[in-house]
Amino acid sequence: xxxxxxxxxxxxxxxxxxxxxxxxxxxxxxxxxxxxxxxxxxxxxxxxxxxxxxxxxxxxxxxxxxxxxxxxxxxxxxxxxxxxxxxxxxxxxxxxxxxxxxxxxxxxxxxxxxxxxxxxxxxxxxxxxxxxxxxxxxxxxxxxxxxxxxxxxxxxxxxxxxxxxxxxxxxxxxxxxxxxxxxxxxxxxxxxxxxxxxxxxxxxxxxxxxxxxxxxxxxxxxxxxxxxxxxxxxxxxxxxxxxxxxxxxxxx
Amino acid sequence: xxxxxxxxxxxxxxxxxxxxxxxxxxxxxxxxxxxxxxxxxxxxxxxxxxxxxxxxxxxxxxxxxxxxxxxxxxxxxxxxxxxxxxxxxxxxxxxxxxxxxxxxxxxxxxxxxxxxxxxxxxxxxxxxxxxxxxxxxxxxxxxxxxxxxxxxxxxxxxxxxxxxxxxxxxxxxxxxxxxxxxxxxxxxxxxxxxxxxxxxxxxxxxxxxxxxxxxxxxxxxxxxxxxxxxxxxxxxxxxxxxxxxxxxxxxxxxxxxxxxxxxxxxxxxxxxxxxxxxxxxxxxxxxxxxxxxxxxxxxxxxxxxxxxxxxxxxxxxxxxxxxxx
Numbered sequence: 001x002x003x004x005x006x007x008x009x010x011x012x013x014x015x016x017x018x019x020x021x022x023x024x025x026x027x028x029x030x031x032x033x034x035x036x037x038x039x040x041x042x043x044x045x046x047x048x049x050x051x052x053x054x055x056x057x058x059x060x061x062x063x064x065x066x067x068x069x070x071x072x073x074x075x076x077x078x079x080x081x082x083x084x085x086x087x088x089x090x091x092x093x094x095x096x097x098x099x100x101x102x103x104x105x106x107x108x109x110x111x112x113x114x115x116x117x118x119x120x121x122x123x124x125x126x127x128x129x130x131x132x133x134x135x136x137x138x139x140x141x142x143x144x145x146x147x148x149x150x151x152x153x154x155x156x157x158x159x160x161x162x163x164x165x166x167x168x169x170x171x172x173x174x175x176x177x178x179x180x181x182x183x184x185x186x187x188x189x190x191x192x193x194x195x196x197x198x199x200x201x202x203x204x205x206x207x208x209x210x211x212x213x214x215x216x217x218x219x220x221x222x223x224x225x226x227x228x229x230x231x232x233x234x235x236x237x238x239x240x241x242x243x244x245x246x247x248x249x250x251x252x
Numbered sequence: 253x254x255x256x257x258x259x260x261x262x263x264x265x266x267x268x269x270x271x272x273x274x275x276x277x278x279x280x281x282x283x284x285x286x287x288x289x290x291x292x293x294x295x296x297x298x299x300x301x302x303x304x305x306x307x308x309x310x311x312x313x314x315x316x317x318x319x320x321x322x323x324x325x326x327x328x329x330x331x332x333x334x335x336x337x338x339x340x341x342x343x344x345x346x347x348x349x350x351x352x353x354x355x356x357x358x359x360x361x362x363x364x365x366x367x368x369x370x371x372x373x374x375x376x377x378x379x380x381x382x383x384x385x386x387x388x389x390x391x392x393x394x395x396x397x398x399x400x401x402x403x404x405x406x407x408x409x410x411x412x413x414x415x416x417x418x419x420x421x422x423x424x425x426x427x428x429x430x431x432x433x434x435x436x437x438x439x440x441x442x443x444x445x446x447x448x449x450x451x452x453x454x455x456x457x458x459x460x461x462x463x464x465x466x467x468x469x470x471x472x473x474x475x476x477x478x479x480x481x482x483x484x485x486x487x488x489x490x491x492x493x494x495x496x497x498x499x500x501x502x503x504x505x506x507x508x509x510x511x512x513x514x515x516x517x518x519x520x521x522x523x524x525x526x527x528x529x530x531x532x533x534x535x536x537x538x539x540x541x542x543x544x545x546x547x548x549x550x551x552x553x554x555x556x557x558x559x560x561x562x563x564x565x566x567x568x569x570x571x572x573x574x575x576x577x
Contacts, residue, residue, distance in 0.1 A: 049470065070470065071473030072473070074471065086465060086468065091519075149471075
């Protein structure tokens with residue numbers, strides 16, 4: 001379980017995350033949704049200790065993220081940010097192998113290499129494992145990063161906009177992979193998603209944020225409805241039940 | 253038994269050994285294998301070999317390999333392909349440190365001078381990174397330009413005081429690389445660079461991870477600032493050691509890592525041996541050119557590498573498929 005207690009982040013006078021308290025249950029997919037500037041990415045960065053917080057506390061399985069040793073936490077929790085402009089000319093296999101760094105410290109064992117093979121297979125990257133990252137398309141590169149994070153084999157996987165750069169086909173494939181990882185590998189996956197319909201169809205739990213605060217949270221059924229959507233996004237949203245899923249229609 | 257990578261690297265090492273042997277027998281004084289074995293001139297050939305030729309060649313290999321390697325480390329850590337100690341103010345800062353210690357504590361042993369120069373190099377490089385952080389625009393070419401400007405300012409300060417204190421000649425000797433003055437007893441400091449190269453190879457994976465950026469590094473459980481500091485200490489010490497013993501060798505840390513990157517990528521564990529071998533080989537060849545082109549006179553290595561290097565560098569910049577950036 002991830003416990004977020006009264007976490008705050010401010011730049012000068014601008015409060016980006018304003019005293020958020022939240023418990024993210026272990027297991028399943030939790031999606032954080034909300035308009036631009038709601039503080040979703042900032043919250044995710046603070047949970048994963050990439051960004052120092054101005055106040056509050058985050059506990060992952062009881063470990064305080066600001067005081068726990070970096071390599072201990074790296075075996076519990078992994079994070080993939082939104083913009084991954086890595087300039088390094090690494091092969092896909094090298095990148096994924098670095099996902100094992102918290103365990104191998106650069107000397108991968110047979111066990112580590114097994115994880116690398118599995119992660120490559122999971123993301124269907126075996127055929128391009130020897131290619132350099134700068135020779136891949138944006139979508140392929142995104143899959144390589146996800147493979148690296150899965151290879152890290154942590155109980156908690158945090159991803160900021162994992163559908164970035166992905167077309168419809170690959171976005172669906174990615175969500176299915178994450179769903180499988182949650183169901184088969186029993187991972188706790190926390191996503192920041194822009195597309196509320198992907199959040200609706202694949203999450204167990206949705207957290208809606210607005211103006212640095214939690215607007216509401218609950219099951220997709222509770223959150224994806226016209227009232228909540230209007231309130232959070234400040235536009236008219238119609239919500240319909242299609243094949244047992246709640247789908248928001250907001251294009252016109 | 254050996255994979256392709258090991259075979260190719262093995263061939264490259266053999267080529268360097270061949271060049272090394274060739275280099276030992278080039279020079280004004282007549283040293284040939286026959287003379288060495290015949291002992292015909294009362295061991296004069298042997299003396300030249302032990303006092304001058306072998307130390308010189310070792311110095312070339314150590315300085316060439318280590319400067320190329322720290323060039324690569326800087327590029328990985330600064331995440332910019334055009335950064336190396338001479339485009340980041342590191343070399344000029346080491347020169348300033350050397351001037352300061354020469355003026356304030358002229359009696360200090362050379363090892364102490366080297367440490368002071370390292371400290372200045374480290375501060376200069378940190379200043380460079382500090383400035384980079386506060387510049388919003390991060391175009392690939394602006395970064396080395398900032399470094400060159402910073403180096404120019406530090407160099408100007410150094411020149412001003414050197415001029416006032418009548419030390420311009422010494423300053424010139426430090427900053428223009430030359431292996432002509434290398435004799436037994438005057439290069440041994442360079443062995444420190446071998447130790448630093450080994451340390452860098454041990455930490456290779458940390459550097460690769462840090463090259464992916466602060467977030468990736470933190471995610472993988474490494475302390476980003478600690479890796480950066482370790483890398484910059486290695487860079488600064490190697491730069492100081494080379495400046496103190498040989499002088500500055502421009503472009504080396506720029507060209508060699510970029511060539512290797514094209515072939516092997518950015519995994520430091522894999523590229524470091526190549527960078528060291530090619531760096532040593534490149535300096536060795538340039539030094540031999542400098543020794544034979546106006547025989548029996550000698551052109552300083554800094555000049556030869558500068559000419560050959562700037563041509564290669566321009567070629568790199570103007571290439572169409574700009575993977576280098």
